[in-house]
Amino acid sequence: MTVETLGRESSWEGVRAVVGGLGVSGFAAADTLQHLGASVVALDDGDDDALREKATLLEILGVDVRLGSGSTARLPEGDIDLVVTSPGWRPSTAILLEAAARDIPVWGEVELAWRLRGEGAAPWLAVTGTNGKTTTVQMLEAILRAEGLNALAVGNVGTPVLEAVMNPEPFDVLAVELSSYQLHWSSSISAEASAVLNLAPDHLDWHGGLDAYAADKGRIYDRTQLACVYNVQDAETERLVEEADVVEGCRAIGFTLGIPAPGMIGLVDDAIADRAYITGRLSSAAELGSIRDLAAADGELPAPHNVANALAAAALARAHGVAPRAVRDGLRSFTPDAHRIAEVARIGGVRWVDDSKATNTHAAQASLQSFEHVVWVAGGLAKGASFDELVIATRDRLRAAILVGRDRALVAEALARHAPDVPVVEVDTGETDPMDRVVEVAASLAREGDTVLLAPGAASMDQFRNYSARGDSFAAAVHRLRDRP
Structure with missing residues (x-):
């Protein structure tokens, strides 16, 4: 018996995983x-209250759970047929190397989910990229639901793909967010349509370099059935399409912030124009809505990178056959998550914005380029990234920079090299939350018309539980400043 042949209707009795x-x-x-x-x-390796609660539930079901330091040092004794790895575990993790040496298959949860789809299972519309994945799959979910489909955004966005696949009430279609980690451990996924939104250095410490990172992102295109969606403004995404082994008849569909050529979705003035999925695309376009459908409640138009996310979502939805009206209605109904260029307050003519989700330099650059004059709050865990290109691209917008976190020196050094006239303040509060001090310093540096922007360009786990906790702390500190007598 081999697990490679097993599916949802198979007997898994005798398999040790x-x-x-x-x-x-x-x-x-x-x-x-x-x-x-x-x-x-x-x-x-963990052993906290949350893990023990999960362990208790699994043990009631009959799972052998082993928690605590050293639990993952090596594989359990005896024959093992399959290892399902955490997406965060590096390929160099000891038990994954041991599995490879023993020719034991290693899958991620997403690969397992694909193999367990039942007959007539929901097709996958899959999304990856350095930035914008979550926003895009949520926009895509809104569009699909506007078409009347039972759709769900799953994967790296929150709901495990496996949970959706095993749901007793099947979905019509899944909008699947996939990280480079998840794609690394996937080998058989065949999405109906797939997209790489953009590529920039990120997680290089995990992948071992930019080429390996890009290759794992590009795996999303392999075996795609109908449409490989790429970013016209990012040539690397088109290269990945060209190198992919797709199903015969699959098309390359570009999305662009410019006027679309045939085979693309783009913009004509404020209109979202489809020249990819209509019969007369050589000479005409179908209007799918307007970027004004994404405007905030105060009428402010979306940042360019969020327009690009909407175009990618539209391209994927149209590959699935949704009507133009559904694209428009879905984008109108879409509400972005917290911590994504979210305005916290306006105090004395200064705008305070939380983009704690900008956990890499590419996302931080997009965020900074959304504002004219910025007091920038940055720093954290750099994950092997360099800040030089980011500073060069945005230095003319910087009023000042306030730096926090373990790798703040990397940001400071890039600013010293490329923006020496920008005032820099490093905030070191040791193990304590730095945000009250950050906000105090920012208030002293910002002028009327400026934006104080939390766009760290780095991960949060050196000082916070996650990026949400970091954003919440920033927002709370801003509110305390606002409420002072």
């Missing part, structure tokens, strides 16, 4: 494999 990590995806994998009849061992 190891699940690495008990995060959201690991819990779903352990639960599902046990339900299918496999013998499951779940491993996690």
Whole structure:
């Protein structure tokens, strides 16, 4: 018996599977494999209250759960047929190298989900990219639902793909956000349509370099059935389409902030124009809505990168056959998540904006380029990235920079090299939350008409639980400033 041949209707009795990590995806994998009849061992080096609660639930079901330091040092003794890895575990993790040496298949939760789809399963519209993935799949979900489809945004966005695939009430279509980590451990996914939104250096410490990172992103295009969607303004995404092994008849569809050529979706003035999915695309276009459909409640138009996200979502939805009206109605109904260029307050003519989700330099650059004069709050865990290109591209917008976190010196050094006239303040509060001090300094530096922008360009885990906690702390500090007598 080999697990490579097993699917949803197969008997998994006799299969011994190891699940690495008990995060959201690991819990779903352990639960599902046990339900299918496999013998499951779940491993996690952590041992906090949340993990123990998950462990208790899994143990009631019959999963062998091993928590605590050293639990993931090596594979359990005995024969093992499959390892399902946490998406955050590096390929160099000891038990993954051990699995490879023993020719044991290593899958991610997403790969397992693909293999467990039932007959007539919902097609996948898959999205990856350095930035914009979550926003795009949420826009895509809104468009699909406007068409009347039972659709759900899943994957790296929150709901595990496996949970959606195993749902007893099947979906019509899934909008699937995939990280480079998840794609690295996927080998058989065949999306109906797929997109790489953009490519910039990120997670280089995990992948070992930019080429490996790009190659893992490009895996999303392999075996795509109908449409490979690429960013006309990012030539690397088109190159990945050209190199992909797709299903015969699959088309390359570009999205652009400019006027679209045939085979693209783009902009004509404020209108979203489709020259990809209409029969007369050589000489005409179909209007899918307007960028004003994405305007905020105060009428402010979206930043260019969010327009690009909307164009990519439209291209994927149109590949699935939705009507132009659904694109317009879906974008009108879309509400972005917190911590994505979210205005916190306006105090004395200064705008305070939380973009804590900008956890890499590419996202921070897009955020900074959305405002004319910025007091920039940056720093955290750089993940192997350089800040030089970011500073060069945005230095004319910077009023000042306030730097926090473990790798703040990298940002300071880039500013010293490329923007020496920009005032820089480093805030070091040790283990304590720095945001009250950050906001105090920012208020002293900002002038009327400026934007104080939290767009760190780095991950948060050196000082905060996650980027949401970092954004919440910033917003709370701003509100305390606003409420002072």
